[in-house]
Amino acid sequence: MGIFSKTCEYAVRAVFFIAQRTADGSRVGIKEIAVNIDSPEHFLAKILQDLSRRGIIQSVKGPNGGFYLDAQSLARPLSDVIEAVDGGGIFRDCGLGLKECSSKNPCPLHHDFLDVRNRLQNMLESITISQFNEDLNLGIVVLKK
Template identity: 55%
Template sequence: MFSKTCEYAIRALIYIAQQSKDGLKVSIKDISLGIDSPEHFIAKILQQLSRKGFVKSVKGPNGGFYMEADELKINLATVVREIDGDRLFTGCGLGLKACSELHPCPIHNDFKIIKENLMIMLESSQIKFFVDNLESNLTFLKC
């Protein structure tokens, strides 16, 4: 459903938020290990997330990535739109270019409901919610 880049971005944000809640800064290596992602790939993603203001970073031996209270309020729909664009919310389920209400594909009506529900879920899901669930051991980021 999400691109691999988007999956890693979401996982990285949740991991950084969890690890930096006590003022800690997290290294790329620790993030990579914590979310089971390739280090070079997550470095590129984190650079993009930092430029967009989703995370903050500090260079140097005691540096790393961290998030403050404002960043914890970011919802997943914002992250998905920034990384993957709007296609998940507006695109055709079969990938057709001309799919619309007036010219629907075979799954248009059913897929429209799924897209609407997905948008509602992602817009109402803030990073903080996932950190809270991790800390309560209700969810996990790595097997």
């Protein structure tokens, strides 16, 4: 298990891919996304359905249909994707699983974890979905293997 669930990893990779591939206003199909981010097609379909329902990504059915991102979606912070898929627990929950852990009633790791979680959150809030489009085009960063 990584920091995120596998579902979330696929979601982020897919969202980055859709952002890059549809920056020109076109759409991209599930099959093409799955191949390019190396994920199981039908499982990814479920994930993207959910993201679409939540308004994180957009989609149209039928010929020339597919997934894409509108201007608002392109500008979203990556943290929105994480929250939509895994929930915000990673940003907020106690590292040792205590329900009532707080600064008043801290677990032993509370203070240290607060720092790490805040950094993670700040990082993911300051990264936008479209920010890697160019690096992806240039092959400087990758989404598969």
